[in-house]
Amino acid sequence: MKRVPAVLRGLAFPVALIAIAQIAAMAVRLQSDTLASPAAVLVAGAGAFADGSILVATAQTLANAFGGLALGGIAGLIGGILLGSSIVADRLMEFSVEALRPIPSVALIPVAMLTFGFGFRMEVAIVSFAAFWPVLILTRSAVGGVDAGLLDVARVLRLGPFARTVKIILPAALPRIFVAFRLAAGIALTVAVTVEVSANPLGLGYNMMLAEQSLHPDLMLAYLLWIGIMGWALNLTINGAQRRFFGRSAQARTAP
Amino acid sequence: MEAEPLIAFDRVSVTLGGLPVLTDIDLRIDAGDFVCVVGPSGCGKTTMLRLLGGLLEPTAGEVRYAGKRITEPRADIAVMFQDYGRALLPWRTVAGNVSLALEALDVPKGERPARIAAALATVGLSAKAEKYPNQLSGGMQQRLQIARCLAQEPKVLLMDEPFGALDAMTRQTLQDEVLSIVSASGATVFFVTHDLEEAVYLGNRVIGLLPHPGRVASDVAVALPRPRNQLTTREDPEFARLRRQLFDFIKDAEA
Amino acid sequence: MRISWRLGSFAVGAVFIAVWQLLANAHLISPVYLPGPDRTWGALVRGFASGVFPDQVWNTVQRMFVGWLLASLAGIAIGACIGLSRPARAYLGPTLEFLRPLPASAVVPLGIVLFGLSDNMVLSVIAFGALWPTLLATVHGFAAVEPCLYEVSRALGMSRLAVIWKIALPSSLPDILSGMRLSLTVSLILAVVGEMLASRPGLGSGILIAARTFHAPDLYAGVVLLGALGYITAQGLFAVEARLLRWRVHHR
Numbered sequence: 136m137k138r139v140p141a142v143l144r145g146l147a148f149p150v151a152l153i154a155i156a157q158i159a160a161m162a163v164r165l166q167s168d169t170l171a172s173p174a175a176v177l178v179a180g181a182g183a184f185a186d187g188s189i190l191v192a193t194a195q196t197l198a199n200a201f202g203g204l205a206l207g208g209i210a211g212l213i214g215g216i217l218l219g220s221s222i223v224a225d226r227l228m229e230f231s232v233e234a235l236r237p238i239p240s241v242a243l244i245p246v247a248m249l250t251f252g253f254g255f256r257m258e259v260a261i262v263s264f265a266a267f268w269p270v271l272i273l274t275r276s277a278v279g280g281v282d283a284g285l286l287d288v289a290r291v292l293r294l295g296p297f298a299r300t301v302k303i304i305l306p307a308a309l310p311r312i313f314v315a316f317r318l319a320a321g322i323a324l325t326v327a328v329t330v331e332v333s334a335n336p337l338g339l340g341y342n343m344m345l346a347e348q349s350l351h352p353d354l355m356l357a358y359l360l361w362i363g364i365m366g367w368a369l370n371l372t373i374n375g376a377q378r379r380f381f382g383r384s385a386q387a388r389t390a391p
Numbered sequence: 392m393e394a395e396p397l398i399a400f401d402r403v404s405v406t407l408g409g410l411p412v413l414t415d416i417d418l419r420i421d422a423g424d425f426v427c428v429v430g431p432s433g434c435g436k437t438t439m440l441r442l443l444g445g446l447l448e449p450t451a452g453e454v455r456y457a458g459k460r461i462t463e464p465r466a467d468i469a470v471m472f473q474d475y476g477r478a479l480l481p482w483r484t485v486a487g488n489v490s491l492a493l494e495a496l497d498v499p500k501g502e503r504p505a506r507i508a509a510a511l512a513t514v515g516l517s518a519k520a521e522k523y524p525n526q527l528s529g530g531m532q533q534r535l536q537i538a539r540c541l542a543q544e545p546k547v548l549l550m551d552e553p554f555g556a557l558d559a560m561t562r563q564t565l566q567d568e569v570l571s572i573v574s575a576s577g578a579t580v581f582f583v584t585h586d587l588e589e590a591v592y593l594g595n596r597v598i599g600l601l602p603h604p605g606r607v608a609s610d611v612a613v614a615l616p617r618p619r620n621q622l623t624t625r626e627d628p629e630f631a632r633l634r635r636q637l638f639d640f641i642k643d644a645e646a
Numbered sequence: 647m648r649i650s651w652r653l654g655s656f657a658v659g660a661v662f663i664a665v666w667q668l669l670a671n672a673h674l675i676s677p678v679y680l681p682g683p684d685r686t687w688g689a690l691v692r693g694f695a696s697g698v699f700p701d702q703v704w705n706t707v708q709r710m711f712v713g714w715l716l717a718s719l720a721g722i723a724i725g726a727c728i729g730l731s732r733p734a735r736a737y738l739g740p741t742l743e744f745l746r747p748l749p750a751s752a753v754v755p756l757g758i759v760l761f762g763l764s765d766n767m768v769l770s771v772i773a774f775g776a777l778w779p780t781l782l783a784t785v786h787g788f789a790a791v792e793p794c795l796y797e798v799s800r801a802l803g804m805s806r807l808a809v810i811w812k813i814a815l816p817s818s819l820p821d822i823l824s825g826m827r828l829s830l831t832v833s834l835i836l837a838v839v840g841e842m843l844a845s846r847p848g849l850g851s852g853i854l855i856a857a858r859t860f861h862a863p864d865l866y867a868g869v870v871l872l873g874a875l876g877y878i879t880a881q882g883l884f885a886v887e888a889r890l891l892r893w894r895v896h897h898r
Contacts, residue, residue, distance in 0.1 A: 145740030245857030
């Protein structure tokens with residue numbers, strides 16, 4: 136029995152699905168406000184690339200996502216180091232963290248709207264809130280989980296708290312901190328798109344809603360596909376970076 | 392006309408992934424035998440165990456139990472796996488794990504508690520019936536596996552290096568427990584091990600396999616008196632002689 | 647010992663609330679944008695007394711749970727089929743991996759296209775979005791069953807159904823529950839987004855309207871309620887998980 140190569144096996148299903156959709160659309164001579172054939176989607180997507188609209192939108196979404204990731208990530212990193220290094224601080228902050236954490240970031244959309252109006256600041260604020268928590272929680276456990284032996288080395292060498300953090304704790308915790316940022320990056324992209332779909336008039340989410348409202352299902356689906364590709368490509372890039380910098384040993388499977 | 396043996400390997404060969412693992416194995420095992428199988432890595436001893444367990448079919452030849460070919464696992468042949476951590480269900484209690492064997496055999500619900508209690512009592516785990524496997528030590532987990540096998544009331548016990556991962560003291564305790572359980576039940580045992588002393592201590596027969604190709608190269612009777620004793624048996628000159636014989640056999644094999 | 651730490655952390659929380667109150671009183675930020683805890687609390691009490699909040703909470707909770715339950719059942723069923731079949735995993739795996747990072751909210755426009763701005767749209771979007779974490783986790787759980795346990799089941803002569811019910815399913819339960827937890831988070835988010843966009847009555851639309859009409863205390867009160875909802879549902883699921891997974895060894 137011939138063994139089908141893995142790549143072909145993986146592509147078989149989506150290709151078949153697309154082919155069936157295309158054939159069905161052509162058979163029915165699809166002319167609709169709600170659906171579009173795969174070919175039409177590709178054409179609309181190519182058009183959006185040609186006039187640059189999709190690129191502008193992508194830049195906006197990514198700017199918001201990375202801005203929020205940076206802001207929330209750094210705050211989460213500092214907070215996580217503090218809570219991970221000091222049991223006292225961790226215990227005292229437990230209530231506040233557990234009270235604020237469950238607030239869904241989308242619930243803050245109206246708050247940010249009220250405070251900042253529409254635009255970049257509002258979206259970055261919400262993405263920061265969303266990205267802050269995973270980085271905080273995971274950095275806290277990464278720092279708290281640093282091998283006790285290494286901490287003994289720091290004590291024996293009489294390193295001050297800053298030197299101990301920079302020279303021993305951070306390098307030891309780095310692989311897991313990287314995983315935290317990896318998770319937060321995915322969340323940042325997701326939240327950015329969500330804010331754009333819900334309220335903010337810029338970026339990929341908004342353009343997708345615009346296409347739907349103006350009865351261009353082909354363009355809408357093109358945006359949807361592009362968002363999927365962006366998410367997948369981001370994931371792939373970060374995974375590749377993780378493999379390169381930390382090797383297979385540090386590759387933790389993110390909890391499903 | 393010699394009596395039909397309980398277990399017979401009849402010109403058995405096994406090829407896995409294109410590589411010959413066992414070649415032309417001929418072996419007879421009688422009821423009540425305690426057969427220990429030793430040999431260097433890759434000699435196929437675990438493969439022989441899996442053939443008996445019905446987990447594998449030979450590429451050539453036949454493996455027979457009570458005259459009939461073994462084609463699938465049998466209820467009266469119990470298998471004990473080497474890695475107890477992976478062979479026990481972590482989400483069931485000790486009693487629940489033993490119960491699994493009874494459920495698989497369609498034993499009526501009413502009969503199960505008594506049989507579970509009996510099996511646990513035999514291995515000394517009665518007090519731990521409601522504990523979970525991860526709350527038990529390695530030795531106790533392995534006893535739990537034994538209990539699960541005993542619940543099947545097997546005629547044959549297949550044991551794949553069961554004590555390899557345990558410390559020396561626990562190993563010796565369990566060796567004696569297995570001997571007493573087996574002598575009480577009269578089961579036939581097929582015991583795979585790396586440990587030559589263990590093989591001589593436990594068995595009434597030691598089979599030595601050699602690899603490339605996997606074949607029976609030595610079949611030694613162990614005439615030491617039973618019941619065995621960790622101190623006196625190991626000091627017996629016959630024990631030393633047999634151990635030396637096997638040691639030389641392995642050394643020549645690895646040369 | 648534990649109790650004094652608990653009290654300490656409540657005290658720290660109270661300090662933060664006091665700071666919030668001081669900031670609000672000092673009018674450093676306009677009270678239009680930042681109501682103090684006193685006005686937020688007032689809005690909460692008013693909202694409950696007038697029956698507005700109970701209605702909104704009920705609507706949101708209902709959507710959230712119905713969507714989540716549908717999604718979980720479908721996710722477990724489909725995930726089990728895929729997870730147990732190596733060919734299915736090989737053919738569908740890459741597609742699933744592509745869909746994994748897709749933001750759930752990205753299907754909202756598609757939902758609108760198919761169902762209009764209706765309750766059905768919100769429910770379908772919730773169910774669709776909440777499907778994936780559970781499905782993916784279930785596939786992983788069923789694919790990762792300890793192979794030795796399959797050997798044990800063969801040696802014991804267990805039927806295929808018995809193997810799935812007694813070995814594969816309990817073994818996958820930790821992954822499935824973890825996926826369901828994530829699905830619950832997603833369903834809360836999509837319930838809020840759906841309500842905002844479709845203007846369906848609920849907490850989501852409630853806070854949006856409050857923001858648009860500059861009723862900041864009502865807005866903040868609604869946000870507090872959503873946080874509480876998220877907390878209670880997460881804790882509830884944790885408790886269920888702890889009960890079902892008592893046998894697990896917990897590492898910090």
